[in-house]
Amino acid sequence: MSSNPYAQFSGVPMDQRDIDALLEGQGHGVVSLCRDGEPYSLPISFGYDGDAVYFGFLEDTPNPTKMEFIRDGATARLLVTDIRDRFEWQSVAVTGTVRALDRDGDEWDDFVATLDDNAWFMTAFEQSDAIDSLSGWKLQVEELRGIEQKEEAYE
Known part of the structure; x- marks a missing residue:
């Protein structure tokens, strides 16, 4: 049991194994970007390789706002949650x-393989014409924080 009297409401830190399991298993979350002090968040499918x-x-969509906000070298945060009920949930923030x-670079194959492993991504998509308008991005983990609430911990 946590020494934090508010832990049943605010959660407790997750261990690395549980953080990795959530990131590898969930496959979707919300990424937040910022441009000139203006925030922009959107749901994404992602793959995580550890x-x-x-x-x-x-890139070829009716609402290209995301392409206006993302840029090489920018800081981003991905929030991934698994909420089963108000007293059983997990939340991980990746910054x-x-x-x-680069499509012709070595990492493109890693990108496709990682998405295929644990994102909401179909291998068949890579073979379709839509792949031509796909830009690939890598969020290098610099900060990783996870908190969770497990109902059985407070019974």
Whole structure:
């Protein structure tokens, strides 16, 4: 039991194994970007390989706002949650620098493989025409924080 009297409301720190399990298993979250002090958040599908988060943006969409906010070398934060009920949940925040991936570079294959492993991404998508408008991004983990609430811990 935690020494924090508010832990049943605010959660307790997660261990690295549980953080990795959530990031590898969830496959979707909300990424937050910022441009000139203006925040922008959007849901994404992502893959996690233990060191970095990979995600893609379709550039040819009716609402290209995300492409206006993301840039190589910018800081981003990904929030991933698994909420079962108000007393059983997990939340992980990944903060780091995003880098654009070169389609012809070595990391493009890692990007596709990681998305295929644990994102909401289908291998068939890579073979479709839509792949031509996909930009790949890598969020290098610089800060990783997880908190959780487990109902059985307070019974």
